[in-house]
Amino acid sequence: MVLADPTRREVFERLRAGPRPVNAIAAGLPVSRPAVSQHLKVLKGAGLVDERSEGVRRIYSLRREGLVELREWLDSFWSNALDAFKAEVEKSHIDSKRKK
Amino acid sequence: MVLADPTRREVFERLRAGPRPVNAIAAGLPVSRPAVSQHLKVLKGAGLVDERSEGVRRIYSLRREGLVELREWLDSFWSNALDAFKAEVEKSHIDSKRKK
């Protein structure tokens, strides 16, 4: 999972405030600037982030399709889990009725 | 993140089909039975799973509150990300208007 690492999540979330150059993203983080670059590379590889050049800086921003895919993944994952649990609940409900 | 590891997710998802002893969960998985025990321990530590004894076997099942918490975490995480992106879209929308 791309968003498993807390630092990477933080990087990701910092982009929510809008497109930003690497410097700005790294500012205040407890890790070095290269570390941030590496996280950005991973995020980009996962399609969650876009990158464009603006003079000497690279501006990173959230990527719409990436978010959509992530959303779908989360949704399907969750609805699966939920369905199963509902079925589970109903079953134990029936069981408890049966016991009476 | 507890659900970062694929094997652990698989273990978790196998419980969607209902409560199961460790043996049944581990059956067919590409890892050893102790490995599964270890994953279950983590899941239990995260409150996602319950465990009860039934004779010599330990029956694991999904834990309602754990699922709720997970759901809330996912929701807040996502709505944050989404809000930010919406703001982003509106902003660039305004920008594009301005350019005309």
Next chain:
DNA sequence: ACATTGCGTAAGCTATGGCTTACCGTTAGT
């Protein structure tokens, strides 16, 4: 009593992931 089945746990291996430092190319300012 004894063997067997189910499972948790300890110990140890290994791969990997995230970090740092060091370096390089590129853009921009003077």
Next chain:
DNA sequence: ACTAACGGTAAGCCATAGCTTACGCAATGT
């Protein structure tokens, strides 16, 4: 041209995560 800012990438370090094997203990069957 010189220098400085920005940031990507390589190399190497280290902690951790996940795995396996080995073992032990409780419950069950014979």
